[in-house]
Each structure stands twice: as C-alpha cells, then as structure tokens.
Amino acid sequence: MAKKVALLVGTKKGLFILRGDAGRGSWACDGPEFAPAEIHHAAYDPRDGSIFAAVNQTWGGSRVEVSRDMGKTWKTTKNPAFPEGTERTFSKTWHIEPGHEKTPNVVWAGTEPAALFKSEDRGETWSIVKSLDDQPSRAKWVPGFGGMGLHSIAIDAQDPKKMQVGISVGGVYTTTDGGTTWAQDNKIDGAPSERPDVFYCIHKLLAHPEKSGVRFMRVHEEVYWRDPGETTWRFSTTGLPSNFGFAAAIHPRDTSTAYCIPLDGRQRTASPFGIGVYRTRDKGKTWDRLDKGLPEGAPLESVREGMHNDRLDPIGLYFGTANGDVWASTNEGESWKRIAQYLPYVTSVHAATVD
Amino acid sequence: MLLHGAFRGFAGGARDVTLDASTIREALDALVQAHPTLAERLRDERGTLRPHLALFINQDDARLLGWEDAPLHDGDIVHVIPALSGG
Numbered sequence: 001m002a003k004k005v006a007l008l009v010g011t012k013k014g015l016f017i018l019r020g021d022a023g024r025g026s027w028a029c030d031g032p033e034f035a036p037a038e039i040h041h042a043a044y045d046p047r048d049g050s051i052f053a054a055v056n057q058t059w060g061g062s063r064v065e066v067s068r069d070m071g072k073t074w075k076t077t078k079n080p081a082f083p084e085g086t087e088r089t090f091s092k093t094w095h096i097e098p099g100h101e102k103t104p105n106v107v108w109a110g111t112e113p114a115a116l117f118k119s120e121d122r123g124e125t126w127s128i129v130k131s132l133d134d135q136p137s138r139a140k141w142v143p144g145f146g147g148m149g150l151h152s153i154a155i156d157a158q159d160p161k162k163m164q165v166g167i168s169v170g171g172v173y174t175t176t177d178g179g180t181t182w183a184q185d186n187k188i189d190g191a192p193s194e195r196p197d198v199f200y201c202i203h204k205l206l207a208h209p210e211k212s213g214v215r216f217m218r219v220h221e222e223v224y225w226r227d228p229g230e231t232t233w234r235f236s237t238t239g240l241p242s243n244f245g246f247a248a249a250i251h252p253r254d255t256s257t258a259y260c261i262p263l264d265g266r267q268r269t270a271s272p273f274g275i276g277v278y279r280t281r282d283k284g285k286t287w288d289r290l291d292k293g294l295p296e297g298a299p300l301e302s303v304r305e306g307m308h309n310d311r312l313d314p315i316g317l318y319f320g321t322a323n324g325d326v327w328a329s330t331n332e333g334e335s336w337k338r339i340a341q342y343l344p345y346v347t348s349v350h351a352a353t354v355d
Numbered sequence: 356m357l358l359h360g361a362f363r364g365f366a367g368g369a370r371d372v373t374l375d376a377s378t379i380r381e382a383l384d385a386l387v388q389a390h391p392t393l394a395e396r397l398r399d400e401r402g403t404l405r406p407h408l409a410l411f412i413n414q415d416d417a418r419l420l421g422w423e424d425a426p427l428h429d430g431d432i433v434h435v436i437p438a439l440s441g442g
Contacts, residue, residue, distance in 0.1 A: 058407040059361050059437040060396035076365075076392065081400035089399045 003353050005310045006070065007318055008051060009326055009340070010039030010348035015053050017071050018340055024316055024330045027339045030071065041305045044352030045098035045107070045122075051352070052107065052123055054093035062092040064109065066123045070354070080109055080117040080126040088113045095305070096123075097153035100160030110150035114141055114167045118179065129179050132165065137184060141170035144201045144220075151304060154207035154215060164215070166202035172217070172233075190235035191222060204248040204304055208255060216258040216284075218248040223260055225284040236284020241273045247307035247319055251332075256283045259290075259309075259333060261302045261319060269322075271299030277307075277317065277333050293336035294327065305348030312353060320346025356386055360437040366390040379410060380423040382433050397435075409438040 007018040007027070014032025021027075037057035044051055051071055056062040064077045082088045091112045099106030107119040109126060115133055117126040141148060152166030161178040164185060174185040188194075201220035208214035213228030221243035224233035237243060244265035251257035259279050264271055274297035278287045300321040307319040317329045324343035329336045357371045372389050376382035383404075387394045398404055410417040411434040417425045427433065 058405070060365055061399060061405050063395070079395045079400070089401055089403075 003355055005316060006352045006354055008042035008350040009320055009346060010042050011344035011346050012038045013344035015039045015042055016343060029340055040093060041095050041348045043096045043350050047101055047104050052096040054096055056092040064093055077123055078125040080111050083128060094149035094151040095153060100155050103160050108153045110153055112147045112149040114148045114150040114170055116150055116165055131180055132173060132182050135182060141167060144168035152205035154205045156212050157208055157210050158212035164205055166205035169201045187232040189232040203246045206248060206250045208250055209252050211255045214255050216250045218245060218260055223284060239287035240278055246304040247302040249307045249309045252311050257281050269299040269301045274298055275300040279333050290333040303347060308349050308351045310351040310353045318349050318351055320349045356382060356433045356435055358435050362435050365396040366393050376427055378427060379417050379425045382427060407438045409436040
C-alpha cells in the first residue's frame, strides 16, 4: 500500500491534523483538538501508530495525551511528576520522542522545568531520569526567553543506549549507557568564541534516523554538525543570512543534508531577508536558499518545533509559521506550496508517514 | 458538587456529584474518589490546588471562607469552575 502523510500541527489553540492524499497534493484538515490549550509538540510513533500530544494549559494543568487510533480518540496519560525532595513541579511538556525500535515500549519526554522523563509502557506513565536530574551542573541551568525546558532528545540510529538531550539554557548532555550516566557534551570546533560549559541556548538537536553518530544542532546563534566518531560540535554557520533561528530538520537518508530556517536575531522573524529554507548538502560547509513558491520578502517566523520531514522519496518538508500557515515541499525543498492558512500560531509540525 | 466548563470533560462528562463532606478539602477528596481522572487536573504532584481554579460554595467564593478549610453544610452546592482570566 502506498504510504501517505499526516501532519500533526500543534498551535497555540489546539492540535490540527492535516491528512494528505497519495500525491501529497491536497490536504484535509481535522481539528482543533484540545483547544484552547497550547500544543507545544505532537509526535507520531512509527512503531505502533500512536500519537502523543503535549497539551499545555493552566486550566487543569498541562498533560500528555495519547491516541492509539490516529486521533479519533484520546487518553490522558499519568502526568510526568517531579519526585519528593524538590520544590519543582511539572509545568509543561516541550517535546515527546518515541524510543528506538529496539526498545518498543519506551517513550521519552522533555519538560519544563528542564528534566527528562521516561515511559516504559508506551507513554501511559512517566518517571524522571534521576541520573540527569542529579547532575551538579544543573545548578548552572537558566531559563531562555521561552522558559527553561528540555526540548531535544536525540536517539542514536543504531544504539538506543546512546543519546543526547538539549536544554535551554543548559547545553547538551550525552549518555552511552541508556541514561545511567551522563556527561556534558559541549566542546566546539571552529566557533568564533568559546562557550561556557553549559554551552549556549540549544534550540534544536537532531539525530540522523538511519546513520549512527550523525547529528545536526541549531543553537541560538550557530548551527553545528557532528559526524560518527567525533566528540566535538563543528561550527557550520557560514553561508546563512543570519546566525539566529529555531526550526531545523535533517534528511532521513542522505547523511550530509540538513535544513534550517534562519531568523533575524533581533526581530525574531525572517525580516529583512524574507522567509526561506536553507539547505546544506555538505554537512554545513555551504548553504543554499530554497524559496521558490514562498512569499517574497515575507517576515514570517517558524519556531523550535516548526519544521519536520516525512520519510517518502523524495522527502516532503513542512514548516508552520506564527501567522498560522503551513507550507509544504514534496521535492526536498526545491519548491513550496501553502497547504493550510488561518490556523492559530503554529508551534509545531510533525510529519507522520503512515500506511 | 457541580462541575463547570473543562472540568466536566476531565470527569468524563459528569455534571454533578452528591457526596458527604464537612469541608472543601474533604469534598475535593471525595470528588477525586468518584472521578479519579480529576486528581491531576485539580492538584499538582505536591498536592497544591492548581491556579485558575475557582471554588464557590453556593454564591460565595471559597477563598473568602477559608479555601480548603471552608466548612460545608447540608445542601451546599460547591461549584468547581475554570477561573475566567486573561484578557
């Protein structure tokens, strides 16, 4: 059966699901679900078809919802909860990451206050990863503009015991033993200036889904690449129109290609250069601007979880904007088409490639 | 107890619950017994009532009557309301 794509679009007023036809040319929009709650992130789990949604609101508190039937029905999971002995309490979920295919019941969640939670029952219940929470360097973590969250969970393609997490502002931590121990992982190669040992404000850290060891990282004012065997982050920003940005994606098969959407560091939109997706095909050495079909000069904004890709061939790329648009490319970014508009502020886009 | 707005959804659509309680705290505990899905919607993991929750005893704001210690009497109606706020 030909695979299709369902886009999970989180907004500041609920979750929408855009269901594409076989050619990814037309899209039906369902939703909103959970409005007026903000959906910080929603993720599809290809292992069993579950959808997880980070539902964040003050009425009744934030929660994680799960659907086992592609959004027809939902169940509230038991909240991530901070253990006794700390004054911190669960405020919101920033990111949900289905675990490795070798650990079929494991799902990860990053929260605010910044912490990593693990589920071993497909997202029904969550337990804090105490080994990360006990890091002495946690005392140096401070909130970024959007709060203090753990928002990136990068699981190695081959070995589920190897993973990184990214924290704003707390840097990168790596485990090679499934989370029993962690080490700060902030050494850089080629950046214009040194970084503190909690690095800088990590904006998005991605693991290549097929090639072990490949990472792409969007930091507040830089982007970085890492190849297998490397233990530093290689500065890869030259060629981008600005240092700043949030949205990022990594090609799921090509091991040298990644995408990002630069923003102006002061205005936090794509002004003055206009919205455009930038692609590297050489691990960040050079960048090409891809904007065919995008509104010329538009000062749009796409945030941390704002861009994602499907797994078809050629891959589809998708990004959402603060003014409620969703843009799609079915030719790996060469041209773009708007597939939704007038949605609330788009906070996340996740492409589920489904049968 | 009479559930309003989002709290009805959190309780699986329940509108009201009749129970025995002498204080708001006892009433909330009994409410959660009747509808366990409300537990994490009413309190955080430290047991603190969540913000943006309004509780009224009949026409009176429970905050002015002792909040969780506010006494209840036969026939009282406790309203559980997602507090209107923002603007």
